[in-house]
Amino acid sequence: MSETATLSGLNAWVREFAALVDEHKEELTRLDSAIGDGDHGINMERGMAAVLAALDGAETPSSAALLKNVGMTLVSAVGGASGPLYGTFFLRLASACGEVTEVDADTFAKAVRAGLDGIVARGKAESGDKTMYDALAPAADALDEALAGGSSLRAALEAAADAAEAGRDATSPMPARKGRASYLGERSVGHQDPGATSAALLFRAAASVLG
Amino acid sequence: MKKLINEPADVVSEALLGIEAAHPELKIDHASKVIYRGDAPVSGKVALISGGGSGHEPLHGGFVGPGMLDAACAGEMFTSPVPEQMLTATKAVDGGAGVVHIVKNYTGDVMNFEMAAELAAAEAGIDVVSVVTDDDVAVQDSLYTAGRRGVGVTVILEKIVGAAAEQGRPLAEVADIAKLVNANGRSMGMALTSCTVPAAGKPTFELAEDEMEIGIGIHGEPGRRRVPLAPAKEIAEMLVEPILSDLPFTSGDPVIAFVNGMGGTPLIELYLMYNEVARILGGHGVGIARSLVGPYITSLEMAGCSVTLVKATDDLLALWDAPVNTPALRWGV
Missing domain, CATH: 3.40.50.10440 (Dihydroxyacetone kinase; domain 1)
Incomplete structure (x- = not known):
């Protein structure tokens, strides 16, 4: 088992995320219909299909080049709030991973943290707002904690994916305070957040192919 | 669909x-x-x-x-x-x-x-x-x-x-x-039906025959509350009163009154609603200086309407009256 995220590993991560989004697109759209405008699955599926097409046609000699390509494609293909947010996550991840072909576990965890900070800067979400942040922040914390405790990258990503899914589940009882769901106020209670749901897929994808 | x-x-x-x-x-x-x-x-x-x-x-x-x-x-x-x-x-x-x-x-x-x-x-x-x-x-x-x-x-x-x-x-x-x-400016909208995003293939939300949704936006997202269907004069009250209590109009302030169709409501109903809106505004002493009635900011085929009031000044009214030449608004040219 590798202790680093290789270029081919990162590539596989993005492809696995695309596959999970495709598999779950109807669920994402159904969740978004309940408290948003019913297009999260459609938009993410379109964005990740564009990412796969972009990766197939591009030379990506480094982690930064690969992840920047993913981020720019998402910004220009998704629209809505998800495009800038997921795009910013991958662009920050790209800068933090750097022009290398192999990213060690600590650098990867720092990059995830940088990506999360980017999402906060763009979306101004906080814990408990019922957004993707509620899945991503616990995942980043769990990743740091597991690595500090001596876990392998793969095991730490498993812990992060579990934390993201727990964070996703915890969005159900929250009233939304950001995005279109916030217009519903208390009526958003009892519905799982679609953004937190797709964000949990991102970490599940990482746990199954990275490290 | x-x-x-x-x-x-x-x-x-x-x-x-x-x-x-x-x-x-x-x-x-x-x-x-x-x-x-x-x-x-x-x-x-x-x-x-x-x-x-x-x-x-x-x-x-x-x-x-x-x-x-x-x-x-x-x-x-x-x-x-x-x-x-x-x-x-x-x-x-x-x-x-x-x-x-x-x-x-x-x-x-x-x-x-x-x-x-x-x-x-x-x-x-x-x-x-x-x-x-x-x-x-x-x-x-x-x-x-x-x-x-x-x-x-x-x-x-x-x-x-x-x-x-x-x-x-x-x-x-x-x-x-x-x-x-x-x-x-302030607005408030309502829906009689939902709408269907083509890629989704089915209505974004369901409304029963005898229900309406008050406080909707323009993306088929649900509104603030679901209430029993009511006559137009009561719906007009539900839309205009929250606007007036939010933006205090002094008696005599000229306003631009806009009754907008959400996409699936015929013009005859929008004019009927405009009449109700004008009646309520008259009761509050708010004078309508200009009007606009029609589907201009829609939500696909959603049935329903929104009311927008803009408190105007002489300069704003002169700018409103100035020539415009676009596919959807054209006058003075």
Whole structure:
């Protein structure tokens, strides 16, 4: 088992995320219909299909080049709030991973943290707002904690994916305070957040192919 | 789903081909999905750009032309356009006097326009002022929401501010007028039915025969409350009273009153509603100086309406009356 995220590993991560989004697109759209405008699955599926097409046609000699390509494609293909947010996550991840072909576990965890900070800067979400942040922040914390405790990258990503899914589940009882769901106020209670749901897929994808 | 479409994925691009065929006076960039007035860029004039998700037609593409917008960026259905579109449009319409971005207050629209304005400043040194519309009184403006949605005021604002730019007023003044119109305007909407996004294939929400949704936006999202269907005069009260209690009108203030159709409601019902709205305003001593009735900011085939009131000044009324020549609003030309 590798202790680093290789270029081919990162590539596989993005492809696995695309596959999970495709598999779950109807669920994402159904969740978004309940408290948003019913297009999260459609938009993410379109964005990740564009990412796969972009990766197939591009030379990506480094982690930064690969992840920047993913981020720019998402910004220009998704629209809505998800495009800038997921795009910013991958662009920050790209800068933090750097022009290398192999990213060690600590650098990867720092990059995830940088990506999360980017999402906060763009979306101004906080814990408990019922957004993707509620899945991503616990995942980043769990990743740091597991690595500090001596876990392998793969095991730490498993812990992060579990934390993201727990964070996703915890969005159900929250009233939304950001995005279109916030217009519903208390009526958003009892519905799982679609953004937190797709964000949990991102970490599940990482746990199954990275490290 | 019964719609006049070919493939759900092609609705936006094929509608743009239709706009091009019907309106040779406009220029369409199909790759970037941007509609331009034919003579853009107009040298020395402040340029106005708006955009948003598709499905609200005629907003925004139907308002491109002399006296209104210089460009409109069309997003996917109910999905904000992406930064590259607004960046392309900003560079194309800049006539050296600066560019105003008119942005409806939705999380995605604000973020994508913000990224575009940052890129325009960094890449081309273009002076961009963004004005966000947030007139929907159905949403509480608090730390616990994304803020009020931009709805009907956007139409009134694009007309008035378009006239100010056409007169050659400078960037700062044009932007101030835009902010004034937004600050003076309030809206409230309701739905009798939901709407169906073509790619989703089924209605975004379900409403029973005897129910209506009060406080809806323009994206098929549910509103604040679901109540039993009522006669038009009671619905008018439910829409107008929250507006009047939110924006105190002094007796005698002239207002622009706009009764908007959500896409699936016939004009005869909108005029019936206008009558009810005018009656309520009369009871409050609010004088209607100008009116607009029709489907101008829609939510696909949703049935329902919204009411928008804008407190006007003599300058704003003169700008409202100034010539406009666009596919959806045309007078004085």
